[in-house]
Amino acid sequence: MSDIITTDAITLTQLSAALHDGTVTSRQTTERLLERADRLDSALGTYLARFDDTALVAASRLDAELAAGRDRGALHGVPVAVKDIIRTDEGPTTAQSLILDPHWGDAGDAPVVARLRAAGAVIVGKTTTMEFACGCPDPDKPFPIPRNPWDLSTWPGGSSSGTGSGVAAGLFFGGLGTDTGGSIRCPASFCGITGHKPTFGLVPKSGCTPLGYSYDHIGPMARSALDCALMLQVMAGYDLSDPTTSTAPVPDFVRGLNGDLNGMRIGVDRGLLERYPTDPAIPDALEAALVELGRAGAEVIDIEIPHYEALVAATMNGWTGEALANHISDLRTRWTDYGRPTRIVIATGAFVSSADYVQAQRVRRVGANAIAELMRNTCDVIVTPTAARGAPKVDGLSFTDIVGAMFTPIWNATGFPAMSVPMGRTAQNLPLGLQIAGLPFTDATILKVGDAFQRLTTHHLQQPEISGAELV
């Protein structure tokens, strides 16, 4: 078997081709990835649980199916991981918390996991997060502290930390993240991978512990936009268990990915970079990205995102109210069983009055309408940096500092789709992300833009050299 499986940054798409043409088998691939995790995960803190035995059995079964002519599609035999706030058949869901009832996961696969599994994905394990997908890592609780493979002293971002670090480190080819204020796009940016927050209502989120029910999204994380499109194709669509899912037919997310952006109008709000301090590498990286999008045929147009600050406030103060509603009983009786960063953040929901919460919903509606009107008149997508910086150090992490450095929360208030693709590095060699957002249910359009960018660049194909004293 070729060593490309573990030594180079190949994409899910490339692995799928290799599986289908017989270059490698799913069993061989899964074994190599698990061996790699044996060596790296004590330093990375990617996994909360590994499903070696069931994954290897599934991989062998899928190999046999393919050999017999039954092809489940692009994900057939592809190893993927699941953020540990989403239920899987293989084992318990912890939400990285001492609070969650261990039997919560007994109902088995969340719909989105069941869809991946039916499409042939091999579920290799559950990945680290922050407790209930909020706060910061807490060293006082018995869970791994996730680290960034680009620099083990830095954080991979959150809350889909392990999925981000695992894809970047080559431990699996794709995975599930969730995003309430940026938790797919932040780790995608910090880890140098691609992450897609779908339109609210496109992917069912039942079987996932809620944080802010009206802000939460489940989405794919992988190396490339095409990888994410292949995963989203399987994940999307109505499910009876989630009444917020759309009944609209699922479009083809892959067919339009041809690198041609002629006729596409890209809106860029350069004013954000004037209002918010950024890493010195970001302005040049953003301008270079815009040049590449222009090379693909797009027209770049200056815009100003309306109601930006209010929409950020509507997200960050809306989900805390929803989270407090979910957790208040346990917070009253089991305060210290929560990690300190998590209990502090969720408790800020008590500062949000009922009037504030209702007003936040009004702001979401006004803001979404204003952005939609802007986009209909001027641009098809809006791009910004994903974050104002590269990955921060693990030591001294501050939730408020992290949130203040993200350009992501407005797309949770609006529910519009947004993705992050790698666009360069800081002077410290830490990845930077480009965020691409679109109108509701235009996920195919932003995937097309991300894919076109990646056809002209190689940022997404860079894999970190992982070194550290704790590697085994």
Place this chain on the structure above:
Amino acid sequence: MADERSADRTDGVPAMLIAAAGLDVPPDELAELCALYPDVRAGLDRLYAPAFAEADPYLIPTVHAEKTV
């Protein structure tokens, strides 16, 4: 102003809100929580800018992006 003056203390408005929620928070963490209050309140105050305060009152809750635009 009263809110701001009390923000770094554990006996002002933010502490009262935490207590009203039924949360029994140790003093050091209560101080940490109360220190966050001014920023949270400043964010909440942005929600009442004229563009939103004067918006159609029927433009309220939706959780479905398909229905928002």
